[in-house]
Amino acid sequence: MALSANLLAVPVAAPLLTAALILLFARWGGRTLIRHQIALTTLALCINLAVAALLFQATAGQGERFVLQLGAWEAPFGITVYGDGLSATLLLLTALVALAVYPFAVATIDYHRARMGFHPLYLFLLTGVNGAFLAGDLFNLYVFFEVLLMASFVLLTVGAQPAQTNSGIRYVVLNLLASTVFLVAAGIAYGTLGTLNMAQIAERLPLASPAVRTVFAGLLLVGFGSKAAIFPLFFWLPASYHTPPPAVTALFGGLLTKVGVYTLFRSFTLFFPELLLTWQPALLTIAGATMLVGALGALAQPGLRRVLSFHIISHVGFMLMGLGVALSGNSLAIGFGLGAAIIYLCHHMIIKTALIMAGGAVELYMGSDRLASIGGLVTRQPLLAFLFFMAAISLAGVPPFSGFVSKLSLLQITLDTRHWFVSGVSIFASLLTMINMMRLWRESFWGDYNRPSRVPSRILQSGARQQLMLTPVAVLVLLSLILGIWGEPALRLSMQVAHQALDRQAYIEAVSPAGYISTPSTKRPIGLSDPVAPNSPAKLPGSTSTTLLVSR
Amino acid sequence: MISLLLAIAVGSLFASGTYLILRRGQIKLILGLALLSHGVNLLLFGSGRLVEGRPPIFLNKADYAETITSSLPADPLPQALILTAIVISFGITAFVIVLVHRRHTVTQTDYVHGEFVPLLREGDPFDFSESTDTDQYDWLAYEVDEVYDTDDLRTSIPPPPPSEQDESTAMEEDQYRWP
The missing domain is CATH 1.10.287.3510 (Helix Hairpins)
Structure with a gap:
């Protein structure tokens, strides 16, 4: 089925327009209108998921690339929206995470936060994240970063509790600094290369002087890296993620750092693949330090959500390790490292969201997230205990779940390329993750229940609320199990995605088919370049038929 | 220059x-x-x-x-x-x-x-006692809001004040006091 490239606009437009529609009527009426807001938001999230699944099927499954030149202005002049397998994978995962967190948010967000615009903000955040995945030039990437940052600022601080405002200041300042660094990089790219279009930058960068390349790459690494919370730049994350309502933390933990990781993947594979080899020691050192600091920091944390947010940092280190070995291949394929990193990214988005939601449910039942003062929930909430346990061992990497497949593939490529030290660090970090997860489970579910909950009992008794809170967790854990059991087809699919992302020439040709001053007479169908077969050894069987998560 | x-x-x-x-x-x-x-x-x-x-x-x-x-x-x-x-x-x-x-x-x-x-x-940076527990307690999140609850639970809840039932006055009702 041939899809129109116009479909690329939907993941940005649908949440944006719905949020605008909600905001038009947001100040009217009382509580009934919030139900309408919820219905509209759910509709937008479902549309987003459907379109993301279609795009994923076409790009990752069949190797197509979609380019949408907005307003039919050709590549260097207009706004380019680009979608390939990597973008579509992240779009699909984002749509899944957003749709999964939403029932939890509906069940746990209070009326006053909803009245201050929680639901449209949720959609604005989704707009920014989707736009950052699809942006085809640096300045639009910056704009979408700002959209998602602005939405996340407000989501983080809405409610204005003292802890929220304290953490809000740190989060806002550090993220704005990162955006500033990124904007400086964009300015340097325009000043030296004369373009902001990513395909054209990739075309002209090999001609630029090595100093320009190094400065540009360093600025991008600092800017994107601090969004992704890599080692020396992660301090905004544990300082802020434990203060907003649990639903917001689950959404942030699933989406925000992954935007930074995606942009790191995209910029390093597209702009300077040669730096992936020359900077490999530095990248791997940063990755190892990130893993270790995240896991060790989590060990020292006193609260449930603090531990989980430190683990986000630790897992970003794993993805960065995959990027460090992205170009290297083993006996299986070239680009195995990037494929392993992509499947790790999928695993992490799914299971981290589930875990933070389960932790948030624990916190709501207990009225506190302090590990010393909670406990004994296993007899009163057996289903929650079961789900939390499953999510925890999946995060730690126990075989039937997706954590095992992704960690194994990452470890395999790291060992194959003889990076013994960083692979040892990653194993140690996995061990620390296991210890931490067991500590969380023991502290919150075992032991005595010695402390009365401060949550009104009516909330705890509401069956609808419990279902809304626990069903998404169960669905995500099930997805992780499926991804783990059918690990081989999933890995093949992510290999294909990685090959597509590593093929720079095809990206450049797809975006600017006519070279740069283009004449209007070139009547090519905009967008659909001929479906280039990925340069994998053979067309892999069984990979074109189904999407990643419902394979077979 | x-x-x-x-x-x-x-x-x-x-x-x-x-x-x-x-x-x-x-x-x-x-x-x-x-x-x-x-x-x-x-x-x-x-x-x-x-x-x-x-x-x-x-x-x-x-x-x-x-x-x-x-x-x-x-x-x-x-x-x-x-x-x-x-x-x-x-x-x-x-x-x-x-x-x-x-x-x-x-x-x-x-x-x-x-x-x-x-x-x-x-003093001790690792002494995470109960001292800051109350500060982190987000009382907004636990306020009962009857919008999302099921109907059988709503019987015990008093009807919302008239200012919220009337759409014309609801725009002005902003009596909620932030902390």
């Missing part, structure tokens, strides 16, 4: 912005962020060509051919970029000002400190 001046201006803006962000006061934080965004805007301005007296758009080809022999025309794109960046930084500065004001109202402090600074001052 002008590019040297521009470079010095960008550098000093960045330096003073960084210095101000590293201070403890909230107002200095806002000023520092504003200076940093000005620095980036100037850098974007310099990323276009710094030429004097050259129009960016030519109406006839003869002018263009004449100009292109001596030097390149002016570049209009950085100004569009700067305009966007100014709008974004304006919005963000407004948000930060409101946030700082709210924080001042809520916590009665102007001092931006690290997360564990109060703990360090008390």
Whole structure:
């Protein structure tokens, strides 16, 4: 089925327009209108998921690339929206995470936060994240970063509790600094290369002087890296993620750092693949330090959500390790490292969201997230205990779940390329993750229940609320199990995605088919370049038929 | 010459912005962020060509051919970029000002400190006793809101006040007191 490239606009437009529609009527009426807001938001999230699944099927499954030149202005002049397998994978995962967190948010967000615009903000955040995945030039990437940052600022601080405002200041300042660094990089790219279009930058960068390349790459690494919370730049994350309502933390933990990781993947594979080899020691050192600091920091944390947010940092280190070995291949394929990193990214988005939601449910039942003062929930909430346990061992990497497949593939490529030290660090970090997860489970579910909950009992008794809170967790854990059991087809699919992302020439040709001053007479169908077969050894069987998560 | 001046201006803006962000006061934080965004805007301005007296758009080809022999025309794109960046930084500065004001109202402090600074001052940084537990307790999240509850639970809840039933007065009802 041939899809129109116009479909690329939907993941940005649908949440944006719905949020605008909600905001038009947001100040009217009382509580009934919030139900309408919820219905509209759910509709937008479902549309987003459907379109993301279609795009994923076409790009990752069949190797197509979609380019949408907005307003039919050709590549260097207009706004380019680009979608390939990597973008579509992240779009699909984002749509899944957003749709999964939403029932939890509906069940746990209070009326006053909803009245201050929680639901449209949720959609604005989704707009920014989707736009950052699809942006085809640096300045639009910056704009979408700002959209998602602005939405996340407000989501983080809405409610204005003292802890929220304290953490809000740190989060806002550090993220704005990162955006500033990124904007400086964009300015340097325009000043030296004369373009902001990513395909054209990739075309002209090999001609630029090595100093320009190094400065540009360093600025991008600092800017994107601090969004992704890599080692020396992660301090905004544990300082802020434990203060907003649990639903917001689950959404942030699933989406925000992954935007930074995606942009790191995209910029390093597209702009300077040669730096992936020359900077490999530095990248791997940063990755190892990130893993270790995240896991060790989590060990020292006193609260449930603090531990989980430190683990986000630790897992970003794993993805960065995959990027460090992205170009290297083993006996299986070239680009195995990037494929392993992509499947790790999928695993992490799914299971981290589930875990933070389960932790948030624990916190709501207990009225506190302090590990010393909670406990004994296993007899009163057996289903929650079961789900939390499953999510925890999946995060730690126990075989039937997706954590095992992704960690194994990452470890395999790291060992194959003889990076013994960083692979040892990653194993140690996995061990620390296991210890931490067991500590969380023991502290919150075992032991005595010695402390009365401060949550009104009516909330705890509401069956609808419990279902809304626990069903998404169960669905995500099930997805992780499926991804783990059918690990081989999933890995093949992510290999294909990685090959597509590593093929720079095809990206450049797809975006600017006519070279740069283009004449209007070139009547090519905009967008659909001929479906280039990925340069994998053979067309892999069984990979074109189904999407990643419902394979077979 | 002008590019040297521009470079010095960008550098000093960045330096003073960084210095101000590293201070403890909230107002200095806002000023520092504003200076940093000005620095980036100037850098974007310099990323276009710094030429004097050259129009960016030519109406006839003869002018263009004449100009292109001596030097390149002016570049209009950085100004569009700067305009966007100014709008974004304006919005963000407004948000930060409101946030700082709210924080001042809520916590009665102007001092931006690290997360564990109060703990360090008390002594043992790993003594996570119950002392700050009440501060983190988010009472808003546990307020019962009958919107989302099922109908059988709503029997015991009194009907909402008339101000919320009437759409015309509901716009004005803002009696909810933030802490």
